[in-house]
Amino acid sequence: MSIRVSVIIPVYNAGPFLRECIRSLMNQTLRECEFIFVNDGSKDDSKEIIEEHMPLDFRIRLINQNNQGVSMARNAGLTAASGKYIGFVDADDTVEADMFEVLYTRAVEWECDMVISDFESTVGSHSIITDFPLPRCTKLDRGYIRKQLLPEFVKSDILNAVWNKMYRAEIVRKYQVIFPANVALGEDAYFNILFFSVADSAVYIDYCGYHYIATAGSATRNIADQDYFSRAVQVYETRLPEIYASLLDGKTIGELKSERLINTVLSIVHLYFEPSKDMGLRQRYKYIREMVSSRTVKEALPIYFENHYSSSGRYKRMLLEMIRKKVVPGLYLAAAYSRMRNK
Incomplete structure (x- = not known):
């Protein structure tokens, strides 16, 4: 089977949230995809939870490594990915059942290197949809990306996240776009800067399928x-x-x-x-x-x-x-x- 989308999920001590995340991925309507869980030296039962679900869905893959941080975990997933496009999910978040089918369909429809979508953030009982000051459902060319999107990373962090986007894998491999470790601007921002700087096109779609959960009491x-x-x-x-x-x-x-x-x-x-x-x-x-x-x-x-x-x-x-x-x-x-x- 030809893999259309590789979804990379870094995991570190995510036991309390991981089952819900896995269920949301198993519900994906896109069958031609793979879910690459990278267990980054978890000390809880994260590894066992992933292994428990592997027989239930052939799309689930597991990579185990010593603890090296989220950037190195994602890079391990990038090395293993075989899909035409790449997406990211954090282990304590969830996605709508049609998310990767929608993003992939739009990528093919618009013949784009990247798809950008809205996302929902939940803190306690409060939720908010984050959208962006970009033209919707319009092919954004290389000139627009360089003049409008890349400067945005200097003046704000609104575009930093990787989990509300999907990336053409060929671009990632050709230009060796990876996550750097320990950079002040943030690993996600640098990954996006590297990708945006070589991408020819992007599209911002009218869709919200990612649910970001801000865990109360977390260190952040x-x-x-x-x-x-x-x-x-x-x-x-x-x-x-x-x-x-x-x-x-x-x-x-x-x-x-x-x-x-x-x-x-x-x-x-x-x-x-x-x-x-x-x-x-x-x-x-x-x-x-x-x-x-x-x-x-x-x-x-x-x-x-x-x-x-x-x-x-x-x-x-x-x-x-x-x-x-x-x-x-x-x-x-x-x-x-x-x-x-x-x-």
Whole structure:
């Protein structure tokens, strides 16, 4: 049987969520596909759960390796993949039964190297659909990808995820597109940058089949364990892949990086001034004070003011002024007002 889509699922200690993920894949209406689970040295029962389901569906494959991280797990899956297109699923998420049939059908219909779709994020009892400011159901050519999509990775992270996309395998193999380890911008972003920089075409479809589950209490949501601003500074200061030298001049790159950093700062203000059991108010207040007093914010803020202040809403302009003047009590009150207004 000719494999149309290879789906790569990195697995590390995913036992509590894995069965639901596997069931959603076994329900896929596309039969000509393979589900490559890469067990990245799990210490729980993840391996046994996958083995338990293998006799139930011939499409399930298992690779076991020592723990090397999600990037190396995905790369192992890429090496083993035999499909014409490649997709990704995280082991604690689920997909609609028709997801890979829909993405594959659209890829063939539009003769595209990549298909992009919406996705649903769930945090507790709240769900939201993420969509993108891109033309829908229109073939995006190489010029559009280079001028519109690649710069997006510099100024924001909205396109970073790999699991709401499908990639032509021939491109991945020909240009050796893989996931790098330990990069500030993020492994997913770098994979996408590498792929977008050599892709000739893409299509953004009107479809949502991926369900991203933000696990409550996970390390990525615990502000006591995550130094979000330091990571934002790393991204701000990191050297971009060489493709950008031919796309953007230094001034434009500086403007896009400043936009990303200050928007992150604004998000961190609201995140750290929410009531939290993970970190006391005194610590959170100190964190915000040090952030708005930092060299990088002082460097990026004037550039952001020049390019975005006049087009910002009244509330955002107020926050920007308080950041510039380092009025941390005002930021605290503004964040409290925003929470009350949005209830």
